[in-house]
Amino acid sequence: MSQPAHARINVDLLRPLLRTSWRFYFLVAALGSIVLTALVSWLSQAFFGFGVTGIRWPVYWGFYVTNFVFWIGISHAGTLISAILRLVDAGWRRPVTRCAEVITVFALMIGAMFPIIHLGRPWLAFWLFPYPSERLIWPNFRSPLVWDFFAINTYLTGSVLFLVLPMIPDFAVVRDKATGVRKTIYTYLACGWRGTPRQWHRLETAMQIMAIGIVPVAVSVHTIVSFDFSMAPVPMWQSTIFGPYFVVGAIFSGIAGLLIAMAVLRKVLHLQDYLHPVHFQNLGKLLLVMALLWGYFVFNERLVTYYGNGPSEMAVFWRTQRESFAPLYWTMVICNFVLPLVLMGIRYFRTITGCVIASLGVVVGMWLERFLIIVPSLGHKYLPYSYGIYRPQPVEIIIAIATFAAMMLLYVLFAKLVPIISIWELKAGRASASLAEAVGEGGDARPVARGEANL
């Protein structure tokens, strides 16, 4: 795990902030126009009426809720990677943590828009906020949607903190190197960081607390999102397995998202010296583990349903397994299970390219999985006279595509403004690694020369 020298680290990781090519502007313009199109589409929905979507009786949730669950799921990349790997002090995490935490924050922001996008009266979304209203009622705290509100906001706050805290030393580095307007901005962002041992101690403690605290928050968020489904008596929704199933799926899709982001960054920002194949391989192994876990949950759910043979449940079961939704269902199985197993399970394929292919498959597969949970069940509940078929309309498709564009746009902008790899952590890691070499095995891994790591 040899990293380049300190000076070179600064140069390489600050280059994107200091130099901008035409490619950047072109990308921002292209992505921005897609996002703008989606915004206009949504405004037209708010203006003309919700009927411009494909939602209908009785399939009242479709693309929007799929996107909601999907993006909240992607947001689990950051926490688990960052927090858990921090807690177990896995050294190889260092170049990866900020990439991951950024995904979390932006995916959460995108996902959290959907509870507003999918409302019939979005201008009243603020009623979910518990304030003493003139209507003399509070939100219904028994509703999973209100739990969503609190959980996502808590997670978002926590993730932002988790992201921003370790950025402070890096902001200080930029502050020291930058001039003019940039210097003013980064001085403000660096919050007076001097790099004193006391400040370092405070930062370490804060990171530890956040790392421990954010894990249950993350688990609870997607569990609560799963409650949006399992709290309704809908065939194949009322399943006690939904909580852990969704969390596993979220982590799964999060890792896949992270792998893709890392691969792209490595290529575009020339970070080959920082993001080594071993990083990808380790994450790839995690992807494999999650694929197996995901497969376990799906198999579990479906075997139990099949064994129970409830008529309404079996009607939905067959709908996905061999009737109208079968093509999507089996695509999902291949993308989420077969492909990762083959590509990540066989060492020969566990290359960066292999990881990216597997991850792309997982992203597609996990989006399909959310869709297949929602739509087949809603269209096929208990009374056959009321069955219905959902067909997404342009507004929903544009917004779905735009979420990916928005994610990329936010990421590109972030990478332009903040070093995408945490400089001080990388240096600290290098320092402790060389220290470990110096003292031999079993040495105290705590970096003594923290002060040196500046910067």
Added chain:
Amino acid sequence: MDRRSFIRLTAISGTGAALASCGTPENELIRFVPDEDIVPGQAVFKPSVCPLCSAGCGLTVRLMDADADVMRNGKSGVVRILAAKKLEGNAAYPVNAGALCARGQAAIQTTYHPDRITQPLKRSGQRGDGRYAAMSWDDAIGEVVKQLDALETAGKQKALAFFSRSNRGHRSALIAHFLARFGAPASISYDIFGDEVLRRANAISFGREQQPTFDLPNARHVISFGADFLGTWNSPVSQGHGYGLMRQGRSGVRGTLAQVEARMSQTGANADEWVPAKPGSEGVIALGLAHLLMMEKLRTAAAAGRAGAAIDGWSAGLPDYAPERVESLSGVSTARLTRLAHALAERTPSVAIVGGAPLAHTNGLVTALAVNALNALLGSVEKPGGLFFTPQINLAAASKAPAATPSPSESLDKAAAAAQVVLIDGANPLFTAAPEWKLREALQQVPFIASFSTFLDETTAMADVILPDHTFLESFAEALPESGSLTAVVGAAPAAMKPLHDTRATPDVLIEISQKLARPLNLPWMTFEEMLTATFMALPAMTEGSDAWTDAQEKGGWWGTLPARLVTQAAATPAATKPIAYAEPGFDGDATQYPLHFLPYSSSAFLDGSLAHLPWLQEMPDPITSAMWSSWVEINTATAAKLGIADGDVVEIASSHGTLRAPAVVSPGIAPDVVAMPAGQGHRTFTRYASGRGANPIEVLAPARVEGTDALAWAATRVKVTRVSGADGSLILFAGGSREEVRGRG
């Protein structure tokens, strides 16, 4: 901010606000003084009578205040009116006993329809292209008077053809008076799904040219031959009400129903035993059952009296109708026939009903006579649980006016061909006439056509002058129900609300025309109200200390036992009526080229199409298919598979007289050699809700007649069906699935 800025800001924004409120449209809205006393927010209930079908159900109208947009003296504004909000069944009225069918509920939309004709119109384009300009009432009436005077001068009074609705009642009587005194033939009330054949049969069998009434609440077993008596046939609300009582209205006794038909109707869906029968074989089945009853000595031939005597071979026990022959003709097994016969004999009182498609085959009259004879054999005629005839008031006797019977009219097509002047009152025969009658061509040749209709339908679009009628809520509503009640009913009610538009009540317009003719007709009454009052004055009061007319205006009519002299008596058997034998049905179209029987039927939503303009009815899911805003063709599951047709596929129906295209509905409730299609859609012109929507099954019908009558045999056409394309979105279904999942089905 400083003081100066504050003052400046306040002045500017204040002025701006004041200016902004000037010139807003709301301030220019004129509120006219109401024409009537209205207490806001308080509901008022008034009686009325539903005009949409021949049942003549009584209504209670709920009225509340509303603001109507009006134009007065060239200025637009609003005026508070007492507006009808909801129609309910009149709880005291015998026919419907407080209930009301879906169509009756939607009747309120005729009054508020956006495409109503709101004033007299004069044709300004070519005949049939629907372009009209406003004209005054005086001019409109003057034009009609001028045309009738011209006929009078030329001695061609017989060249006046009058197309009317088929309701019996005072309006029809007034029209009859008018035509008789003018010298024109009787009005033609062509109703494709009307029961002309059944009335004729009832006249022969029972002396009553009238639709029957069934005492269902006391019946223990009913067999219906094709009659959709719970849906669209005869008096559906009264029959539905009776059906409910028949099933669960008596402790420990549950009436049963058997239905014999080729296509499962809404009524047939409720049957305890559904008997598919070959089209046109219902008569032979009835005779087969009668044969079994007589052969097994469960009933005696003589019991059938006059009705039995009308059937050839009756007194001998119908030897030609042994079960084996009946089975071969009808497809109903001998075992089943025996079971059906025993049910009729044992579960008494039992009664047989016939209507709909069986009476629309070429042998329809025989079928009706056969079922009448069966009823007589069962002893159900004028007995509890059986078949009755609602006592009918003799209007001529009641009004003391001299009777006026115009000469009989020709059939629709002949009359149109010979006419010089055609007057249309609420009828749309261009939509329901058989295409081969060439009615449109005939009407094109008529020099003058005037219509009193409220809507621009196909027939009214041929008119030169339109004198729009009020809707029933805006004028005297009345009906003389010929069925649906065991006691006599004379329905009548004053207008429930003031007219919304510049329309006039047609009966009063006819009276005015009659007075303005060069040779005034001197009708016995000056107004329609006078005519109604005259009838009611002859009736005893319903409440003490009152009179029948005052009672009627509060209750919505008169009902009870008619004084003897006012009752229309049964007629004696027509002399020299030969007993009739069963004839097999004849079909138009070669069986190899046209392998399927075509069955148009009166639809729940639109009946014969006269209600397709009402949006609630367009959006109401059909009871059998759940279709909305659509036309469709019902095809048997196996037949559809053979022809490669799936639900929603567009198919072409071709007879030797026409073709049409419509989406298919694959149905297990129809015989493999039959395809069925609801009537009602396929209007060329009929307001924004129905124009250009769907297809009209009548357009492929052969001009076959029911033998012995003038009625169109609308079930006698054979067709072929071919798949044209996949679904084109024209079939709109409310329902998703049509079967409940069966437990354990993998």
Added chain:
Amino acid sequence: MPKWGMAVDLDRCDGCGACVTACHAENNISTVGADQAARGRAKHWIRVERYWEGEFPDVRLKFRPVMCQHCDNAPCEPVCPTYASHHTPDGLNAQVYNRCIGTRYCANACPYNVRFFDFFNPSWDKPLHLQLNPDVSLREVGVMEKCTFCVQRIKATTIQAKSEDRPVKDGEIQPACAQACPSRALVFGDLSDPESEVSRLSRSPRGSKLLEDVGTKPSVTYLSKQ
């Protein structure tokens, strides 16, 4: 305190659909038109389900009117974030249009699929708007609506009875559907009065609840065909 409920006698129901149109007329339900009906937006608060059984010639067709069941254990109530769907003391599941923000969770949770969404602002071609019932609110785009057991009629009759200082008589309150039904298949009344007709019918051996095993405890009892 009354507890409102309904009995539906499937032996009396003949599938005519009068209840469907009566409900539209009473409750200001907008007609959505052919295009929107094709996209699944028709709002039939009460519908008459029909199910085929068997194949020709041994085929049967069954009718079943389904409206909001006003469940005692309504799954639509806990999930509404704004209390738009809530239970009243007299046993109704109330839908407060003004609180609804249109998450549509309630409609998903309803096993009977009796909740309908306003996809567009309703409109009536003038002067059809003159028919609108002043006692029933119009719903704007984005809110859920469903059968209310004609709560406006319940309220009006209750207030009337109170002003006359007498109890409400059994059968005095008739929702539009029950009043229109020719065969009297729909009976509405107070389930807490053991002598009312609806209570008597609910005790019938032919009686059962729709989707009983889902555990919603509906207030509507269906009497099967004998």
